[in-house]
Amino acid sequence: MNVIEVENLRKEFKSYSSRSGLKGAFRDLFTRNYKINRAVNDISFTVKQGEMVGYIGENGAGKSTTIKMLTGILTPTSGKVLVNNMNPHKEREKFVRTIGVVFGQRSQLWWDIAVQESFRLLKKVYKVSDQDYNEHMDHVIKTLDIGPLLDKPVRKLSLGQRMRCELAAALIHNPPLLFLDEPTIGLDVLVKLKIREFLKEINAKYKTTILLTTHDIADIEALCERVIMLDEGKIIYDGSLDHLRGNWGKGKQIEFQFASSVDESLLLQLTSGFHVQWMKGDKSNVWIAQIANHEEMPEIISRVMKAQTIVDLSIKEISTEEIIRNIYEKGDANSNLEKVIMNV
Template identity: 55%
Template sequence: MIKVSQLQKVFRIHQARSGLAGAFRDLFNRQYKTVKAVDGVSFQVEEGEFFALIGENGAGKSTTIKMMTGILTPTDGEITINGFIPYKQREDYVKSIGVVFGQRSQLWWDLSPTESFRLLQRVYKVEGEDGKRWLDRLVEELDIGGFINQPVRKLSLGQRMRCEIAASLIHKPRLLFLDEPTVGLDVLVKQKIREFLRNLNESERTTILLTTHDVSDIEALCKRVIVMDQGKLIFDGMLSDLKEKWGNGTEIAFQFKHRIPLEELRSLLGEYPCELFAENEYAVRVKLQRSREMLPLVLSTVMASYEVSDVKVMESSTEDIVRNIYSVDSGVAVNG
């Protein structure tokens, strides 16, 4: 579905000098600096995947999305999506994709969503009973029937965003780009949009690329995560692998019925890579390395050897992990 190889985008930016004299000199001798917004990014996506592209502001993800949608032409590298080269075959290519930008509207401000949908059906030549049934399904699953005939300018942010998603899917694209689709929305509207997108991905095999700063969207929808920093790809893999690589590890808090000497417990778990911390005579925390492998082994070993009154497993949240990634200089690209 998507093949991106050694993608690069370089911008030449004018450096304005200060003051009237500087502005006058700029008329005759401009100074420029070169900024590499995207630097050698490569990845592949199979049909039907639901994945997230994340990064802090300035990481290069928006530039990457714009090249993938055909808005920008790469400086170097190759992109092939749905069998098209986006920036070369844009007119045919855009018929196979849908795009939602959270900060920009594709609906006509003074028209109702119904009228906008009809115009888009004409643009994409979506006609007949199939087109009507598909639109009816979008209206029903996104629950927009109650306000679909009101002018867009009178809709709330949550209502408008659901209509934006419906508009992007009028022509039933194989690939959907979502850029911050839930920004500023309340919890109930976010949940409704997530359920719709999950169902769309499962029932229609629609490939969906999500860019967001809301890590709860990633946890709810995506299995695969691509992380960018300073124009480079620093991680490409499963969300579970991201937690393993960048997380603070998994901790198990044991509460025992009887006093357990820490050295005795340390001897029992000696073969496992872990650290032990005594909370008191009855409570011990075990911090694991390689948590996916060690968690069931440590749990079964301890509970088979001692009487345990309570046990709690604590993992790093995705929000903590994203914070860990950007609290240090990533520097070198590391692909999962």
């Protein structure tokens, strides 16, 4: 069963520009120059019950705008949206009882009152019975380890503590669908791990559907088997993470640590004729060779070792983060992924 159905969804914003000078300001009183910005450009996708989907893209790609339309905060310019078999912005009151939302940079908890008082208020809003609240939230509070935080005002919590409480608040009514927009932004490693494990648990226990937007690729790798990639408001890839790795993660990375700093031109000269891309490492004497054909590795290593003194060398698979970064950095992510999309 599809929990989310999106067809030709579009969102446009009108932006005004001011003319220069006194004459221009006077003309602006009567006519304004404006242009239409298309934040989301005719996208279509579906999400099935129980899926955990990563929704990724650069800043300004349209991720948050999509989430706001799916949650009923924004009204689409055109297109069809069905979430839990409802129109989010037309059946607002009924619809919000079936979803949970966590925005990493916005809070749904009241700033000056204790966390547990916010929970009680939300319990009333969602009309959750005492029995259901106690049975479900006892487990949530224990798993997220927020028991000691319940009697503290939200303003006195650290970012990691607040985000765990925000996640608990979104689950008070145990919604079948959870939207997470940058839920781990600015959090330390331990808190991130705790949140990831909790999300896996509720997905396994309640078949909770999760749509996750994040710039932390480690979150995607830990939670999602499927990713949807956006670029300039358009979907450029919708498929499995393994398929993306398989098509764009072929090859190896060799990290060379030289005895002294080495110029890139020398490395390019040494490996001329091979399918290799050189990238600067985190130190002046470290260079990383990204090799598409693993059969060329021995000869590349041999040539570099004969010409330069090497202190250390390591070989590793190309990471998912590196794959996605390369796709976007090449300037035209849409054409870069055309081959992938054709093979999905």
